[in-house]
Amino acid sequence: MTCDRLVCANCAGPVSEARCAVCRAQRERLHRQGPLAAWTPATLLALLLALLSVLFVARQMAF
Numbered sequence: 001m002t003c004d005r006l007v008c009a010n011c012a013g014p015v016s017e018a019r020c021a022v023c024r025a026q027r028e029r030l031h032r033q034g035p036l037a038a039w040t041p042a043t044l045l046a047l048l049l050a051l052l053s054v055l056f057v058a059r060q061m062a063f
Contacts, residue, residue, distance in 0.1 A: 006015040010022040018024040030037075039047075 004014075004016050006026070007013070008015050008020065008023045008026070011020040013019040013023065015023045015026050015030075018027050
């Protein structure tokens with residue numbers, strides 16, 4: 001998730017502008033989490049299932 005579209009509940013401004021202390025804290029937290037923090041568990045599960053499917057098909061074609 002990026003802070004581009006988030007609106008602060010404290011000052012009603014965009015979080016990306018960091019108008020208040022709450023915005024600044026949230027923006028810093030989002031930037032520290034890294035790229036995988038934006039992925040939902042369902043997305044990660046789908047990615048894992050897709051990877052397992054590819055591995056299964058590759059194994060079947062090898063024999």
